[in-house]
Amino acid sequence: MRFSNIMDSNSYTGDQSIDPGTERLISARTRLLGPAYRLFYERPVHLVRGRGSHVFDADGVRYLDAYNNVVSVGHCHPHVVAAVTRQLETLNTHTRYLHDGIVGYSQRLLDGTMPDDVDQVMYACTGSEANDLALRVAQMYTGARGVIVTRDAYHGNTEAVTAISPSIGGETVIGPHVRTVAAPDSYRSDGNVATRFRADVEAAVVDLQRCGHGVSALIVDTFFSSDGIYPDTSVLAPAVAAVRAAGGVFIADEVQPGFGRTGDGMWGFARHGVVPDLVTMGKPMANGLPVAAMAARSAVLEPFALGVPYFNTFGGNPVSMAAAAAVLDVIDDENLVANAATVGRALRNELTRITADHPHIGDVRGAGLYVGVEVVADRDAATPDRTRAHDLVNAMRDRHVLISVCGTHGNVLKIRPPLVFSMADVDWFCTEFSGALAHLG
Numbered sequence: 001m002r003f004s005n006i007m008d009s010n011s012y013t014g015d016q017s018i019d020p021g022t023e024r025l026i027s028a029r030t031r032l033l034g035p036a037y038r039l040f041y042e043r044p045v046h047l048v049r050g051r052g053s054h055v056f057d058a059d060g061v062r063y064l065d066a067y068n069n070v071v072s073v074g075h076c077h078p079h080v081v082a083a084v085t086r087q088l089e090t091l092n093t094h095t096r097y098l099h100d101g102i103v104g105y106s107q108r109l110l111d112g113t114m115p116d117d118v119d120q121v122m123y124a125c126t127g128s129e130a131n132d133l134a135l136r137v138a139q140m141y142t143g144a145r146g147v148i149v150t151r152d153a154y155h156g157n158t159e160a161v162t163a164i165s166p167s168i169g170g171e172t173v174i175g176p177h178v179r180t181v182a183a184p185d186s187y188r189s190d191g192n193v194a195t196r197f198r199a200d201v202e203a204a205v206v207d208l209q210r211c212g213h214g215v216s217a218l219i220v221d222t223f224f225s226s227d228g229i230y231p232d233t234s235v236l237a238p239a240v241a242a243v244r245a246a247g248g249v250f251i252a253d254e255v256q257p258g259f260g261r262t263g264d265g266m267w268g269f270a271r272h273g274v275v276p277d278l279v280t281m282g283k284p285m286a287n288g289l290p291v292a293a294m295a296a297r298s299a300v301l302e303p304f305a306l307g308v309p310y311f312n313t314f315g316g317n318p319v320s321m322a323a324a325a326a327v328l329d330v331i332d333d334e335n336l337v338a339n340a341a342t343v344g345r346a347l348r349n350e351l352t353r354i355t356a357d358h359p360h361i362g363d364v365r366g367a368g369l370y371v372g373v374e375v376v377a378d379r380d381a382a383t384p385d386r387t388r389a390h391d392l393v394n395a396m397r398d399r400h401v402l403i404s405v406c407g408t409h410g411n412v413l414k415i416r417p418p419l420v421f422s423m424a425d426v427d428w429f430c431t432e433f434s435g436a437l438a439h440l441g
Helices: 020-033 078-088 100-113 127-142 193-210 236-245 298-307 318-333 336-355 386-398 423-440
Strands: 047-051 054-057 062-065 118-124 147-150 178-181 217-221 249-253 278-281 292-297 361-367 370-378 404-406 412-415
Touching: 062 423, 078 318, 100 118, 100 292, 100 318, 118 127, 118 298, 127 217, 127 249, 127 278, 127 292, 127 298, 147 193, 178 193, 193 236, 217 236, 236 249, 292 298, 318 336, 336 361, 336 370, 336 423, 370 386, 386 404, 386 412, 386 423
Parallel strands: 147 178, 147 217, 217 249, 249 278
Antiparallel strands: 047 054, 054 062, 118 292, 278 292, 361 370, 370 412, 404 412
């Protein structure tokens, strides 16, 4: 079985001893689900309950969830639970019947959060589906098939989207119509990260044209999440301009940075001062229910919309729309974008202080409640240290704090808590992080 960077960098290997009850559950899971599935951590966590930014295992032990952006407004938020319950008790059907829910939510999403030019939206169930749809829309609009992605991108798991997700690894084959470029690594850059990123994108454009694929789209996660978390806001606009000059469109994958996570506003692309042609979103959209969407400039969507009837049985159903609307309520009512900015800044500042003199922490970076901590073998050489990062993640797990890793070398600690993360949670996190560092040396 070949290594998958995004799936195997922090996965259960069976090398550690675990209690018999957990071992039985793992064995049953493996037998019934097959070997493709992965579990987090050397000692997997059996979760049974959650509230806010905390989760509880089968023994009642409380953990700090510093990783989960699916439940963006917190585990089991009562407003979301109540909205879903009310709608589920009333009606759930599909979008070929009229219903106020999908219309009302779409108006809030487009008019209240998107740039004016992004004026239509289509619904699906997962970010993978939304990205798959965006690829189809881009191809019909441009008449081309070539796609440019970053070298360790992850955009989902349909066949079409797997072909543009090199971080999946294993037996995955990147499509012949896909070109990869290095992510804008601000940590190791000599200061010309935006210039280099644009040059790499321009070279990919030339090669796609030379091979007869043309240029359909540049698609990026606007925080470069799986590449290693790079918040530099100078990098996207020049690259997008290069793609548009070649006739392509820009797809902003907001599945991870969207819905207020960066603390600068609702969307990661806004930090870069660019307006996408297509915007995809998923995971945090409905706080755990499978809801996703693709928003678009109507002119870009038109060739697809007029040529291909679209129907997704569960995409945009009334229960999903009730959940998504409730999430927008909570983000507004609890000022969660501002909370992400304030609490995230405190978290980064404290982590920077804790690690200032540590020989194996090279960088603390991020925005809002999205933080990357670069673990290195040698600070001067900036040598990635996958093993130490893995050990830190598992040391934090043993201290009841949940994080993971990302990046080309699996050496960047990925800290991405629910948006309700509090100052008390920051104290808890940093106390345990300091202890883990001291223990591992």
